[in-house]
Amino acid sequence: MYITIDHASKTIKNKQVLRDVSAGFERGRIYGVVGPNGSGKTMLLRAICGFIRLDAGTVTMNGEPVVFNRKLPDSVGVIIENPGFVLSETGMQNLEYLAGINKDFDQEETERLLRLFDLLDHADAKVKSYSLGMRQKLAIVQALMEHQHLIVLDEPTNGLDQESVAMFLEEMRRQRDRGATVIIASHHFDELNQIADYCYAMRDGVLRAED
Ligand SMILES: Nc1ncnc2c1ncn2[C@@H]1O[C@H](COP(=O)(O)OP(=O)(O)OP(=O)(O)O)[C@@H](O)[C@H]1O
DSSP: OOEEEEEEEEEETTEEEEEEEEEEEOTTEEEEEEOOTTSSHHHHHHHHHTOSOOSEEEEEETTEEOOTTOOOOTTEEEEOSOOOOOTTSBHHHHHHHHHHHTTOOOHHHHHHHHHHTTOGGGTTSBGGGSOHHHHHHHHHHHHHTTOOSEEEEESTTTTOOHHHHHHHHHHHHHHHHTTOEEEEEOSOHHHHHHHOSEEEEEETTEEEEOO
């Protein structure tokens, strides 16, 4: 199992946002997490990435414990909330900078992804000129451009038009087929239904496998 969550619980301001959550995520699989607003989907993704300190339980990634607030390995691609793009820089400069933090920039793969999402012609334009959907697609490119082993995406298709959603779904299949573990939280059950190998349902902090 690539990711294991073992009896994870978390309470924030008297509200239990994760309740004894246990789950496993394998390589080469797409996992969907569905659930109503405020049910804890984002908290679950944050826990997987070590962005929150659990009150109880553990998360392991590739056998290693995920430690709160420690820098994520380069092999993890994440979209949780707004990516911190520098608006006065171009799309490409932002990608180079973000990859540079990890000392790795694969020009060819980055261009392939930019082309796929119709951003290549805009790569030298400043991000402040991008629409919401274009920023979201740039965030997707950033989460995939380093051949990440684990891809964790919160509402990745928000703001995307139908054509871009189709591209995204196809690209997720491609990532799965090269062996990545893909975890997607979304309200769009119809989209997840098209690609997910497994679906989890979140409700009031409780995670259940969907039939
Ligand atoms: N900083 C915070 N302080 C207090 N409560 C919080 C905080 N952050 C999140 N919560 C609560 O945690 C619960 C789970 O939130 P989470 O963002 O994980 O939900 P979600 O399932 O991702 O919802 P959505 O579909 O709206 O994105 C919510 O009830 C929310 O009110």
